[in-house]
Amino acid sequence: MTLTNRDIIELTAWRRKLHQHPEISNEEEKTAREVVDFLADTRPDKVLTGLGGHGVAAVYESGKAGPTVLFRSELDALPIHELSGVPHSSLVSGKSHMCGHDGHTAILAALGRQLGRERPASGRVVLMFQPAEETGNGAAGVVADPRFGEIAPDFAFSLHNLPGVPFGEVRLKTGVVNCASRGMRITLEGKTAHSSMPETGVSPMMAISQLMPALPTLGRGTFADDDFSMLTVTHATMGEAVFGIAPGEAQVWATLRTRRDGNMANLCAAAEALVIEIAGQHGLSARWDYHEIFVASVNAPDAVENLRRALDEEGVMQGEEGLPMRASEDFGIFGHGAVSAMFFLGAGEQHPALHNPDYDFPDDLIPIGSRIFMRTARNLLG
Numbered sequence: 001m002t003l004t005n006r007d008i009i010e011l012t013a014w015r016r017k018l019h020q021h022p023e024i025s026n027e028e029e030k031t032a033r034e035v036v037d038f039l040a041d042t043r044p045d046k047v048l049t050g051l052g053g054h055g056v057a058a059v060y061e062s063g064k065a066g067p068t069v070l071f072r073s074e075l076d077a078l079p080i081h082e083l084s085g086v087p088h089s090s091l092v093s094g095k096s097h098m099c100g101h102d103g104h105t106a107i108l109a110a111l112g113r114q115l116g117r118e119r120p121a122s123g124r125v126v127l128m129f130q131p132a133e134e135t136g137n138g139a140a141g142v143v144a145d146p147r148f149g150e151i152a153p154d155f156a157f158s159l160h161n162l163p164g165v166p167f168g169e170v171r172l173k174t175g176v177v178n179c180a181s182r183g184m185r186i187t188l189e190g191k192t193a194h195s196s197m198p199e200t201g202v203s204p205m206m207a208i209s210q211l212m213p214a215l216p217t218l219g220r221g222t223f224a225d226d227d228f229s230m231l232t233v234t235h236a237t238m239g240e241a242v243f244g245i246a247p248g249e250a251q252v253w254a255t256l257r258t259r260r261d262g263n264m265a266n267l268c269a270a271a272e273a274l275v276i277e278i279a280g281q282h283g284l285s286a287r288w289d290y291h292e293i294f295v296a297s298v299n300a301p302d303a304v305e306n307l308r309r310a311l312d313e314e315g316v317m318q319g320e321e322g323l324p325m326r327a328s329e330d331f332g333i334f335g336h337g338a339v340s341a342m343f344f345l346g347a348g349e350q351h352p353a354l355h356n357p358d359y360d361f362p363d364d365l366i367p368i369g370s371r372i373f374m375r376t377a378r379n380l381l382g
Contacts, residue, residue: 021034097361156303170344182256254271295333310372
């Protein structure tokens, strides 16, 4: 159940190779091919590619009856220019692995190494390398793929590294661990005019000035409340970047966030009603659409119990501090069809934060994460 020194050296080198060649959400074709090639020596019993886009699933069968246990990592990087200064920095301008998905992928590959040497005693393990986590469509695309039925799990587990938590410690709890969220893109339309005669047009200026501070007031409760909701304006544009035209169109982007999936519909309805009201006051038409939809990630008690047993047996310190998180994570959709849980693995209290340009995944987490996952798999399957 342990990795060799050679394994760790090779996994670290491979993680750094992935780091140098990042691909953002829905573009992970080469990364997926790297995964398939790296796992070839482990002789998985089945490999599914192109799941939900560029997803890869490697299946390790026991040949005996038993549950299907899925472990998931993410393939995608971010559209961020790296400033870490590490020797293996991104070679792709404006793109980088600033969330550690390269490291999560290496952790799953470490499981593949060990399962290649010794299959589970019962059931099967699925290593799910998922695309497009950052945009929220990856897990949904994988689950919606007709071939997912071939590997549908009974249990599903995932992890995410977490700066600010002592290195190697775990944060884990039952219930909600990540909020539901979605992006709302609002368009207000009027009529342009010559800037010397703005009265001949219909400008969205006053409406957008009213809408932006009004949207956040739709939030309810504190984060400690189960009915917590939050709305954050993230972007706004109006008219063209010229001096001669009074604007006739504006856009406002906002992120809607709730602790529970069931509360999202109410928050959307409130935001839509507010848009209609303000647009009407200023003689504008309005439309909106939604993007990057994340369901809440909810840890099932049975799955958490299995993880806690593995953590205890591996001597990994654990706690619940800092959970749940306001941030979203699309792993939650796997929990709609399986007993699932996600934990957070400390990257160090002083480690650069996720999505910071100077972040880099700590390689020493690879053996720790893989030990926890492997112990979980062996406890469930033997």
